[in-house]
Amino acid sequence: MDIDLVLRSTRVITPEGTRPASIAVSGGTIAAVLPHDAEVPAGARLEDVGDDVVLPGLVDTHVHVNDPGRTEWEGFWTATRAAAAGGITTLLDMPLNSLPPTTTVENLRVKQDVARAKAHIDVGFWGGALPDNVKDLRPLHDAGVFGFKCFLSPSGVEEFPELDQEQLANSLAEVAGFGGLMIVHAEDPHHLAAAPQRSGGAYADFLASRPRDAENTAIENLIDQARRLDARVHVLHLSSSDALPALAAARAEGVKITVESCPHFLTLTAEEIPDGATEFKCCPPIREAANQDALWQGLADGTIDCIVSDHSPSTADLKTPDFASAWGGISSLQLGLPAIWTEARRRGHDLTDVVRWMSEAPARLAGLDRKGAIEAGRDADFAVLDPEATFTVDPAELQHRNRITAYAGRTLHGVVTSTWLRGERIADRGVLAEPSGRLLERNN
Ligand SMILES: [Zn+2]
Numbered sequence: 528m529d530i531d532l533v534l535r536s537t538r539v540i541t542p543e544g545t546r547p548a549s550i551a552v553s554g555g556t557i558a559a560v561l562p563h564d565a566e567v568p569a570g571a572r573l574e575d576v577g578d579d580v581v582l583p584g585l586v587d588t589h590v591h592v593n594d595p596g597r598t599e600w601e602g603f604w605t606a607t608r609a610a611a612a613g614g615i616t617t618l619l620d621m622p623l624n625s626l627p628p629t630t631t632v633e634n635l636r637v638k639q640d641v642a643r644a645k646a647h648i649d650v651g652f653w654g655g656a657l658p659d660n661v662k663d664l665r666p667l668h669d670a671g672v673f674g675f676k677c678f679l680s681p682s683g684v685e686e687f688p689e690l691d692q693e694q695l696a697n698s699l700a701e702v703a704g705f706g707g708l709m710i711v712h713a714e715d716p717h718h719l720a721a722a723p724q725r726s727g728g729a730y731a732d733f734l735a736s737r738p739r740d741a742e743n744t745a746i747e748n749l750i751d752q753a754r755r756l757d758a759r760v761h762v763l764h765l766s767s768s769d770a771l772p773a774l775a776a777a778r779a780e781g782v783k784i785t786v787e788s789c790p791h792f793l794t795l796t797a798e799e800i801p802d803g804a805t806e807f808k809c810c811p812p813i814r815e816a817a818n819q820d821a822l823w824q825g826l827a828d829g830t831i832d833c834i835v836s837d838h839s840p841s842t843a844d845l846k847t848p849d850f851a852s853a854w855g856g857i858s859s860l861q862l863g864l865p866a867i868w869t870e871a872r873r874r875g876h877d878l879t880d881v882v883r884w885m886s887e888a889p890a891r892l893a894g895l896d897r898k899g900a901i902e903a904g905r906d907a908d909f910a911v912l913d914p915e916a917t918f919t920v921d922p923a924e925l926q927h928r929n930r931i932t933a934y935a936g937r938t939l940h941g942v943v944t945s946t947w948l949r950g951e952r953i954a955d956r957g958v959l960a961e962p963s964g965r966l967l968e969r970n971n
Contacts (some may be wrong), residue, residue, distance in 0.1 A: 532571060532572050534552065534574050535574065539584070542826070548562065549562065549567075550907070550909075554950075556906060560961050562904065576911050581909050582886065583886045583896070583909065583910070584947070585838050588673075589621040589789070589833075589838075590838045591616075591624045591839040593625050603642040605928040607647035608836070608926040609926035610801075610860050612926050613862060613865075615860065616648050617648060618648060623682055625638060630660050635672065647953055647959060647960070648897075649732070653673055653710065654667040654676070655673040655675060657678050657688060658767065668707050671967075675702055677689070677695065677711055679748075696752055700756050706759075709758060709761070710760070712763050714742055718738060725850035725851065727849060728802040728803035730801075732850065741811070746770040754780075761787065768825065769822075771825045785944055786832055787835050788822055788831050805854075808850055808856075814905050839870065858927055859932065864885065867944070869940040896970060907950040910947075911943070912941050924944060
């Protein structure tokens with residue numbers, strides 16, 4: 528095996544822990560993780576990053592790229608550049624907000640064709656489960672989508688309607704029948720309809736309109752359905768910590784359910800959101816500081832598996848100061864790692880935990896067995912981080928298309944100094960290489 532690259536650091540995060548190491552790369556694959564002072568084979572290039580930490584490239588399984596169709600909101604070119612600059616080497620695109628949505632094989636092909644030449648990192652696709660497309664799920668699975676997203680309450684776009692409980696059962700039964708995965712936006716529409724709806728700029732009113740009960744009830748119903756149908760399900764963007772005990776209990780009894788949360792729920796709080804600041808609007812919403820503490824406990828005890836961005840941008844004109852009508856979605860693709868690292872270190876976690884939540888667990892969720900760890904046989908995808916360095920978020924330095932972010936002006940720990948995809952440096956202190964990402968399909 529010809530080694531073409533040796534990436535050396537005093538701090539390499541491997542499944543066995545953090546240690547000085549030299550990572551030998553051959554043809555884009557990790558050939559071996561060697562001692563720090565290992566001899567560099569003839570013909571191999573040495574890249575010594577000193578004391579910067581080498582992490583496995585992050586895997587972000589929750590990104591709304593919106594391309595084609597709402598490309599003015601985002602696009603594969605800009606989204607994958609932002610991801611690369613932020614240390615992410617694989618993203619999975621959500622099936623909605625693009626036109627067409629990824630709800631048939633034909634639509635999947637349209638999206639793949641658009642993404643192919645623009646992908647700076649590896650890109651895969653989730654399919655969508657709608658009330659009327661049960662017949663399309665198996666063909667989409669066979670065509671390589673990683674699973675299926677559904678909503679239990681209105682999605683925000685009319686071409687992607689939600690499932691009621693009976694429709695959910697039908698789709699879940701179909702997906703479980705071929706061993707697939709259903710990923711769920713879990714807010715109960717009846718609880719949302721019963722909540723007070725007030726327009727205006729007051730964040731407290733918006734928060735009251737998306738109560739915890741809506742999430743808790745939807746999750747309890749989902750657990751029941753997953754148990755009854757022996758289906759594999761995943762709770763998207765958990766915000767309500769009240770649902771954690773039910774989730775932990777379900778897992779303990781063997782229900783096949785996994786959970787993600789997002790940087791905004793884990794680093795921002797309702798108390799600090801200024802009125803009218805709809806760059807902080809998302810659904811479910813950012814909740815109170817005490818709720819956030821409980822979410823961190825859920826990460827620490829393993830009830831929450833993954834942290835993924837739910838990057839869901841729009842154009843500035845849709846972020847009106849009225850919380851009721853503004854587009855709901857937070858842009859954070861490039862900032863997830865430093866945002867989470869800043870909060871994690873404050874709470875006594877180390878980068879090994881961050882890697883588990885942001886690389887290893889999302890890779891496992893999607894069945895990406897070449898991603899998510901620095902060990903022989905995996906893709907040579909790395910994020911190199913100076914974890915002690917700080918920076919202040921300047922929206923002008925972000926790569927995503929509409930440079931709006933809830934993190935503007937925050938000082939964060941952790942500067943991504945370079946990002947590597949299959950042994951090639953794709954980002955170097957924010958300077959991006961030409962696109963070299965591949966389109967991924969689900970294994971087997
Ligand atoms: Zn989303």
